Amino acid sequence: MMTRTHTKTDGTRLAGGAAIQLDGVHKSFGDLHAVRGIDLQIEQGEIVAFLGPNGAGKTTTIDMILGLSRPDEGAVHTLGMSPRDAVSRGLVAAVMQTGGLLRDVSVEETVHLTASLFVQTRDVQECLERAGIWGIRDQRVGKCSGGEQQRLRFAMALVSDPALLVLDEPTTGMDVTGRRDFWSAIRSDAGRGRTVLFATHYLEEADQYADRIVLVRHGEVVADGTGAQIKARTSGRTIRATLDRPDRAALLAIDGVEALDIRGESVTIGARDSDAVARVLLTSMGARDLEITAQGLEEAFMTLTSDDNEGERA
Ligand SMILES: Nc1ncnc2c1ncn2[C@@H]1O[C@H](COP(=O)(O)OP(=O)(O)OP(=O)(O)O)[C@@H](O)[C@H]1O
16 A cells, blocks of 8 residues: 655645545436445555446546535545545646637647646646647647647646546547557656546556556446456456356356356356366256356456456455
8 A cells, every 4th residue: 555645846745645535435317326335545646547348437436536526425535635625726637538628729828728727836848748749839729639639638637736636538539659658657747646546448558557456337346456466356267158047146156256147048157267167067057068268358357347247346
C-alpha cells in the first residue's frame, strides 16, 4: 500500500489519507441498478485502472467521485473531503470522453482560459508540451482531430496541478504514438505522488500502465489487484463439454470452477485445475465431447466479466 503524498508545484503538500474512498456506494437510474455496493479505497500516488465492459458502471462511479452526481446509498470521499469540496479547491481534475471544449478558441487559449479558473496553476507552455500539442498551439479547437482534442483535455487537466487526476477512457481516438506519450507523461507525474484513476475497456492498457486494476461488472467489483494478480486469477483453462441437462448449481459447486456459461446443452467453464473439474464432469455428470483449452488474457477477461460468470471476488 502506498503512502506517498502529492506535492503541488508550489510545494504545498496534502494531508495523508486515501485519495478516493467509496463505502457501500449504490446508484440507480429508474429501475436500472447501475452501481451495486462498491467499496473501494485508493491511496495517494496509486495509478489505478477501472476496467470493465460497456455499461459496467465505470462512468457512473467516476461521476460520483467527481461530485457530478450523488450516490443513492453509501458515501464517497475524495482526498478526505466531499468530492465537491475537493473539486472546488482545484485538487481534482478530469479528462472526460466528450464535451468541455470551445470550437472557435485556439488550443493555447483554451488552456489559458482553464488556468484562469484556478488560483495556482502550472505553466501553460509546460502543460501543452507535456500533452504533445505545443506544435499546434495556434490551431482552432474545431480543427483538431479527436486524438488532438483528447490531448487538449489532458493539458487542461494538468494546468491546475491536481492531486487526483480522473480519466474516462483517455486515449480514445489517439494513435499508438499518442498513447505512448500520454502514458509516459502520466507516469512521470505519478512519481510526484499524483493519484490517477482511469477507466478503460482495454485489459492490455490497464495491465501496462496501472499499478492496480479494479475490475467491474454489472456495478460490482469482481476483482481487485495488480495486473499480475488479475492475470493469475484469470489465467486458467477453459473446459467445454456437452451435458444433457446442465445443472447450474451443481456445476458451480464443483471445486475450482471460477466461471460458468451455459447455452442449451453446451457448457463452458473457466477453471485453474481443469483436470480435476474434467474428472468430475466425466465421472459424475455424464459429460461428452469434452475439450480443454488454455485461456488467452482477453478471453479470461471476457469470462470474468461475462453475464454468466459467478466467480468469487479476488
Ligand atoms: N443518466 C443515465 N440515465 C439512465 N441510465 C444511465 C445513465 N447513465 C448511465 N446509465 C446506465 O447505467 C449503466 C452503467 O453505465 P456507465 O456509463 O456507468 O457504464 P460504463 O462502465 O462507463 O460503460 P462504457 O464503458 O460504455 O462507458 C448502463 O446500463 C447505462 O445505460
